[in-house]
Amino acid sequence: MAQADEATRGLDVSVPNAARMYDYFLGGKDNFEADRVTAEKLLALVPQLRQSVVENRRFIGRVVRFLAAEAGIDQFLDIGAGLPTRDPVHQVAQKINPHARVVYADYDPVVVTHGRALLTVPDRSVMVRADLRRPGELLTHPEMRGFLDLSRPVAVMLIAVLHFVPDSDDPYGIVAALRDGLAPGSYLAMVHLSGDFVEQDAAAEAVSIYEHASARLRPRSRAEVLRFFDGFELVPPGLVPKHEWRPDGSGPGHRTSNVSWGAVGRKNAPGRLPRSALRRADSTDVSLRIRSG
Numbered sequence: 515m516a517q518a519d520e521a522t523r524g525l526d527v528s529v530p531n532a533a534r535m536y537d538y539f540l541g542g543k544d545n546f547e548a549d550r551v552t553a554e555k556l557l558a559l560v561p562q563l564r565q566s567v568v569e570n571r572r573f574i575g576r577v578v579r580f581l582a583a584e585a586g587i588d589q590f591l592d593i594g595a596g597l598p599t600r601d602p603v604h605q606v607a608q609k610i611n612p613h614a615r616v617v618y619a620d621y622d623p624v625v626v627t628h629g630r631a632l633l634t635v636p637d638r639s640v641m642v643r644a645d646l647r648r649p650g651e652l653l654t655h656p657e658m659r660g661f662l663d664l665s666r667p668v669a670v671m672l673i674a675v676l677h678f679v680p681d682s683d684d685p686y687g688i689v690a691a692l693r694d695g696l697a698p699g700s701y702l703a704m705v706h707l708s709g710d711f712v713e714q715d716a717a718a719e720a721v722s723i724y725e726h727a728s729a730r731l732r733p734r735s736r737a738e739v740l741r742f743f744d745g746f747e748l749v750p751p752g753l754v755p756k757h758e759w760r761p762d763g764s765g766p767g768h769r770t771s772n773v774s775w776g777a778v779g780r781k782n783a784p785g786r787l788p789r790s791a792l793r794r795a796d797s798t799d800v801s802l803r804i805r806s807g
């Protein structure tokens with residue numbers, strides 16, 4: 515578990531850190547020289563990364579609004595949350611439902627410490643330190659359990675985090691364990707980085723750059739990402755380039771640079787929502803538009 519060891523080591527500003535590089539892509543100030551240098555190397559290879567990261571936050575906004583307003587979800591578990599700085603889940607959800615509760619989880623101790631300081635209404639949102647690769651511990655985390663009622667539907671957000679979980683850590687087993695721990699009617703929202711959107715050489719080089727960062731990168735194909743939704747019904751429009759998921763006109767839409775897939779799925783609970791609102795794991799062939807996505 516090399517990544518866990520790196521995460522527990524705490525602040526080492528000489529090692530490019532995935533969370534701080536992400537902050538740099540977002541235009542934030544919570545990053546150091548090593549993060550910025552590595553982030554710039556990545557941007558030289560994959561220039562669309564910066565816009566794609568901004569679109570991650572927009573996707574979160576659209577998804578949370580859908581879940582809070584249309585699906586009646588009032589509990590959120592945002593795993594691999596990063597710093598809750600830009601339109602965080604609790605702010606978006608609580609604009610719709612002031613009683614919505616949000617647990618942010620991250621394995622990076624610096625993110626957790628910093629995140630705790632940013633969360634100012636402690637009875638409505640909390641940040642816990644937890645590792646996605648240990649879903650059993652995550653689902654029984656005392657602070658999380660004190661905050662969310664897992665006997666009722668919860669939305670689990672896995673936004674731009676599963677691509678940091680290598681195959682050797684059994685990512686499909688992890689997502690299945692989370693699914694099995696959730697009540698029927700719960701949701702899974704995901705953004706996953708993919709080589710489908712970039713030239714093969716650039717993708718391979720980007721992966722090799724992350725070899726020297728706090729976490730390795732494992733981009734996945736559309737078929738590989740779709741597999742994470744086993745046991746979920748996809749909310750239309752299914753698994754799509756993430757900016758195409760229910761666009762609301764607030765972003766650049768179809769012209770947006772993108773490097774990842776996005777989808778929302780609902781854990782089966784027959785009869786609780788109109789079947790017409792949902793469809794089974796999407797088999798639409800979007801391969802013709804992914805490179806221009």
Ligand SMILES: C[S@@+](CC[C@H](N)C(=O)[O-])C[C@H]1O[C@@H](n2cnc3c(N)ncnc32)[C@H](O)[C@@H]1O
Pocket residue numbers: 532533536570571593594595596597619620621622625644645646647672673674675678679729
């Ligand atoms: C690219 S950032 C995404 C942040 C946020 N979800 C978003 O989309 O804006 C990935 C975050 O996942 C966290 N992370 C990576 N691997 C993790 C793991 N195994 N368990 C928990 N958090 C993890 C990192 O510390 C980082 O904060």
